[in-house]
Amino acid sequence: MPAFKSAAVVLFLLLSPGLVRPQTAVLEKQSAPAPEQQTQQSGSGEVSTSSSDAGNQSKPEIPVIAPSLHPSRVDPKTDTSEGKQTKRMFGVIPNFAAVSTHTEVLPLTTRGKFWLATQDSVDYSSFVWAGMQAGQSMALKSYPELGHGAAGYSRYYWRAFADQASGSYFTEAIVPALTHEDPRYYTLGHGGFFRRARYALSRVVLTRTDSGGTSFNFSEILGNGMEAGLANLYYPPQERSLHNTAVNWASQLEAASLNNLVREFWPDIRRKFHRQE
Numbered sequence: 487m488p489a490f491k492s493a494a495v496v497l498f499l500l501l502s503p504g505l506v507r508p509q510t511a512v513l514e515k516q517s518a519p520a521p522e523q524q525t526q527q528s529g530s531g532e533v534s535t536s537s538s539d540a541g542n543q544s545k546p547e548i549p550v551i552a553p554s555l556h557p558s559r560v561d562p563k564t565d566t567s568e569g570k571q572t573k574r575m576f577g578v579i580p581n582f583a584a585v586s587t588h589t590e591v592l593p594l595t596t597r598g599k600f601w602l603a604t605q606d607s608v609d610y611s612s613f614v615w616a617g618m619q620a621g622q623s624m625a626l627k628s629y630p631e632l633g634h635g636a637a638g639y640s641r642y643y644w645r646a647f648a649d650q651a652s653g654s655y656f657t658e659a660i661v662p663a664l665t666h667e668d669p670r671y672y673t674l675g676h677g678g679f680f681r682r683a684r685y686a687l688s689r690v691v692l693t694r695t696d697s698g699g700t701s702f703n704f705s706e707i708l709g710n711g712m713e714a715g716l717a718n719l720y721y722p723p724q725e726r727s728l729h730n731t732a733v734n735w736a737s738q739l740e741a742a743s744l745n746n747l748v749r750e751f752w753p754d755i756r757r758k759f760h761r762q763e
Contacts, residue, residue, distance in 0.1 A: 571673065575752045580609045583658065584749045587675025593696040594670070596663045602670075603659035607651040616647035631722035645720060652716055653738055657709035665704045668694040671749050686746040690739060710738035 571584040582605045585591055594602065606612065620642035623629065632641040658669040672694060674685045693703040714735040718726040 571749070571753060572756065575748060578611055578614075579748075580606055580611055581749060581752065582606060583670045584752075585670050585672045587673045587753070591670075593698075594662075594668060596659075599662050599669060600655075600659040603654045603657075606654040606658065612650060613647070616643055616650060619646040619649075629722060629725060631724060645717075648720060649713065649717060653710060653713040656712045656716075657705050657742075661705040661709040661712070665701075666696045667701065667703070667705045668696055669705055670694075671746055673750050673753070675750075675753065682750050683747060686750040687743050689746050690743050706739070706742055710742070711735050713738060 571581060571586045573581055575581045583602055620639060623646065624632070624634070624639055624642045629642070632638050632645075661667070662669045671689060674682050676682075677685075689703070690706050691703050692700055693705060695701050714731045717734055718731060
């Protein structure tokens with residue numbers, strides 16, 4: 487596994503100074519003049535001085551070796567993947583807005599929030615997901631007015647893509663920039679399943695602010711409502727009702743809740759896969 491190879495390289499680099507240093511000390515000790523020669527050249531009065539100097543020279547060698555072998559500095563058994571988030575879940579699903587447990591990050595600037603929304607909107611998986619949603623909606627005849635066949639599928643497709651792109655910009659960029667909220671998800675990472683699940687679901691209603699506090703999640707609640715309202719502009723007139731808008735808004739919040747649950751437990755799932763490998 488690459489993780490074990492990396493750990494082996496780090497271990498070698500940390501141990502190599504401790505292995506090379508004693509060899510250097512041995513060579514210096516062998517090249518140093520014998521005490522008898524120092525006595526003949528300097529006399530008996532300088533023996534104690536040379537002995538004390540030799541003792542002082544040998545002392546710095548001890549703390550150089552010890553730290554490199556200290557178990558707290560190098561522990562090959564440490565699982566560095568614990569609580570860590572990756573850029574993608576299952577190698578495909580974007581996970582750019584997740585923050586690992588016990589990780590301190592700088593507040594997002596307005597530019598950073600818009601870049602985060604752009605990443606989620608134009609990622610290759612977004613095009614794939616829009617295609618899957620379009621196929622499902624067409625198979626269920628969710629909007630019969632859009633027709634069938636290739637032409638009907640294209641109408642379903644660009645609307646599905648517009649839904650998710652506008653939702654990303656409203657919830658991760660536009661509203662957070664106005665309300666000074668942090669659109670990222672901060673994992674809890676400890677406690678039982680139900681505690682972490684409650685936390686993940688609560689992040690739909692509560693969120694972190696740019697200053698590090700906690701506030702009502704206007705970004706998620708209001709942002710998804712704005713996306714549902716905007717959808718009325720490009721869906722057929724027959725679908726532009728208050729009921730359909732509310733259903734769209736509720737489905738977006740449901741998707742956000744499920745996304746938070748997956749992001750919360752993804753490090754555990756990933757660690758389990760690594761152990762099995």
